Amino acid sequence: MDHGTLEREIHIDAHPDTVFDVVSNPRHLREWWPDEAEYPAEPGGAGRIAFGDSWVGFTVVDAVPPKLFSFRWTHAPGETAAPGNSFLVVFELEPTATGTRLRMTETGFRERGWDEAKIAAEYADHVTGWDHFLPRLPAVAAEVGATR
Template identity: 25%
Template structure:
C-alpha cells in the first residue's frame, strides 16, 4: 500500500518567530486556521481543532481533528498527529511545519501532511485543497504582524 503526502511550500514576509507563534499559540492559531483551538506547546501536548462549517469550501462540514505534538522546536519545527474524530477509518496522519529563515524578515515555510494510504481519494483531495487555503491565510496573517 502506497503512502501519499501533501506538501506546501510558501515564502512569507515575516520572521520565523512571528510564524511559529502563529502556529503554536492558541489565540493566534484561531486568527487564520480553526475556529477553536487547544494546543499544549510541548512534545506530548494535545491538539484539538474545531472547524465550523460556513457552508462553503474549504470546510463544508463541521470538522474536529485531534492529535499529539511529536516535535516542538521553537521557531524551526512543529509536528503533530492529525486524526479527525468525525471521519471513520481516517489513517493516523502527521502534519509537520518547518521554518527556514531565507532573508531578513523572510521565511520559507514547508508544511507536509503525511500518512495518507492507498490511492488518492476524496479525503486526500479535500485536505490538499484546505491546506492551500490555510497556507495563504497564514501568510496574510503573518505579514500583518
C-alpha cells in the same frame, strides 16, 4: 498519483520566530486555519481543533522554535495519536533574506487502512483545504509581527 505525501512551500515576510508562533500557538492558529484550537504547544501536548461543530484530535509531536513544529491530527478525541489513526503535519521554517520559507508536509493517507478511492478523496480534500488556508498565514504573521 501516489497520494502519500502532500507538500506545500510558501514565503512569508516575517521573522521565523513570528511564523513559528503563528503555526504553533492555538490563539494564532485559529486566526488562519481551524475555528477553534485547544492544546498545549509542547511535545506530547494533546488537545483538539474544530471546524464548525466538528472536533478532531490534535497532538503536538515536535516543537523546536523557530525551526520546526509538527503535529498529528484527525484522530478521535481521547485517542492517542498514532500513524494508523491520524495525519502527520510538519512545518519546517527556514530564514531567508526577506523573511521565512515555510515548508509544510502532510502524511498518513496510506497508513489509515483505507481503500484507494477513500485515500484519493481524503488527499484531494486536504489539497483543497491547505490550498485555501496556507495563503492566509502571511497576513496573520504580518499582524502578529506588528504587535511584537
